[in-house]
Amino acid sequence: MQQIAPSPRHRLDLIPNFCEARPVLSLAFIMALVAAVLTLANGASGELALQRWLLITLYLQWIGFCAAATLCWARRWLRYARPGVVFFVCWGLLVVIVTLISDIAYRLSAYMHWDFAAIGESRLIFILRHAVIAAIVALMLLRYFWVRHQWTMQVRAEGEARYQALNARIRPHFLFNSLNSLAALIQVRPDEAEMMVEDLSDLFRASLQKGLQIAQLLEEIGLCHAYLRIEKLRLGDKLVVEWDIPEEVLEWPVPKLILQPVIENAIHHGISRLAGRGTIRIAAREIFGRLVIEVSNPMPPQNEPMVHGNRVATDNIAQRLKLIYGGGARLELGRDLRLEGGVFRARLVLPRISMPEPVPV
CATH class of the missing domain: 3.30.565.10 (Histidine kinase-like ATPase, C-terminal domain)
Incomplete structure (x- = not known):
């Protein structure tokens, strides 16, 4: 005997499905906008601003695509996990990804003589600064997804109750x-x-x-x-x-x-x-x-x-x-x-x- 059990699928609604193209493209667009904001906030202009925007965009896009690929891979393992477990696992994965990519970015910028890190900033400080920023941003973003998930579940429960009432009618x-x-x-x-x-x-x-x-x-x-x-x-x-x-x-x-x-x-x-x-x-x-x-x-x-x-x-x-x-x-x-x-x-x-x-x- 089989029945429809929507709970596992609804748990995965906590985060977007990055196995699909549309959420990944949306993430790439958002990363490009964030890179533009950071470039403007830096005060650079002309060719220097364009170069910095390209570097920041490349850096953020790598973070975005690696995070999307990791969360897509993790969906199969998080299918039957509780929403709280999904929340903290995704948060931890995002922080780890940013930590690793920031380390690679620091080494690469030093090797290529790119003006990416702050002047005189050590590798450890650069990695810690970006990891802390990632932890705060990921926490806020996942909190938003959590609230949206709770609201969606409430709307779905009300919809199912109305649906059953219509059937009974x-x-x-x-x-x-x-x-x-x-x-x-x-x-x-x-x-x-x-x-x-x-x-x-x-x-x-x-x-x-x-x-x-x-x-x-x-x-x-x-x-x-x-x-x-x-x-x-x-x-x-x-x-x-x-x-x-x-x-x-x-x-x-x-x-x-x-x-x-x-x-x-x-x-x-x-x-x-x-x-x-x-x-x-x-x-x-x-x-x-x-x-x-x-x-x-x-x-x-x-x-x-x-x-x-x-x-x-x-x-x-x-x-x-x-x-x-x-x-x-x-x-x-x-x-x-x-x-x-x-x-x-x-x-x-x-x-x-x-x-x-x-x-x-």
Whole structure:
């Protein structure tokens, strides 16, 4: 059995992931700016200022890249360490790196006759001065990362609590519709009613799992098939489902139970109100680095009474998308009256999100 255990990954959120290019480039840019500030503070001008800026930049860049490489290497060993251990290990590594590089820089500047160290400053004083500066700066920087980490964990905990509350809110809504179908079958077709209970249990097992659950689109489609089997027993030949899902998007990470409520709305507000057969079409495409899932259903005749519903499912989906993606994902709803009878479309636009690491228990 496996479950999502985010704690180790969240512990590593204490420091940026320097195994990726973007944090390393940001660090290099910051080091260049710091070198410019130190050069201006020194009061040098002209060619001498340029030479000093280049020397300081080279020195700081070496510190930055060596620190980034060391912290990247250390991530695998700090994966399951406590945040306090991560804090002090990273602080110690940074101080040691600056100490070693300052020693190398002093020796090299003396050999090349560069004007890098202060006039008359001994090697020991130069190394100690830079080590103390590194200890203070690293402590302040890691303290900032610590506060940011605590704030992120608090926001994540609040988000997971809200996510679970949203799941708890949608379950009674779905259960009410499913039990009505089950009640209609249990007397006349008990075998099919038993299969319906099994599918219903699969759906509720998925909805009861804790955490911000992310799964592959293929798994989400499997849950939708379980739900559609339930509705197929109730509606019979009245319900027709067309799938248009290419294989290349089946492994796309999506939130669990994000597609099933959209299909449920299409059946409840569309197919069930038709006099004859109705077709639900479910299509997915990757467009400009985003997964676009579209669910369309025929609109009921105009003489049918309008049923607005309480928007539990759509509001729930919109809130869950905001919790997981921020403003990067959206749910679009609209009518297309160009086709005969009209078609209602629900479109999910989802950016790619990393899959959480499964941890065996």
